[in-house]
Amino acid sequence: MFTDQMEKDSYVQQVWEKLQSKYIQVYPFLTESEFRDLFGYRVIKVLEKLTCRNEACGRCDLDIDCPYYSRMLDRCGIDPYKPVHCRLWHCYDCGPEEIIEDIRDLTGIFSDQLGPEMQAIVIKEELESERLSKEEAEKQFRQLIEEFRNDAKV
Ligand code: SF4
Ligand code: SF4
16 A cells, blocks of 8 residues: 555655644544545545455454444444544455555554543443434434534534
């Protein structure tokens, strides 16, 4: 993906500068279009080619210990604002090893805290104890992140 370390460092620096100037307040919860703008065509093009080759392996389900996820949901509870490190992360079965290594490096560099986790855990517990429907839990997860993003902009 990068011809050498210098090119990679320069790319990381560019992304970092854009993040600081445009997205730092709402980071790491970016929309798809914000994520594409931040990482640029070159990396997005690579990410689009990576794909899970064996969903039956089940590791993605087993390994998820995340306040925004429940087995009762079909997907990430905050899908429209999926955190940057989750959008980047891919396992080694998803593509050529040298590409995954670069992507995993970027994931490490751009990983960050997960925002209002305590409130998310409450929503998750209510969903899993069936005090909230799936639809209501998804709505509350989304609102939680929208409030986080709006508060950060003030
Ligand atoms: S992305 Fe990787 S870890 Fe996840 S289910 Fe697919 S093969 Fe398994
Ligand atoms: S926030 Fe990330 S780890 Fe959690 S459910 Fe969404 S994609 Fe998965």
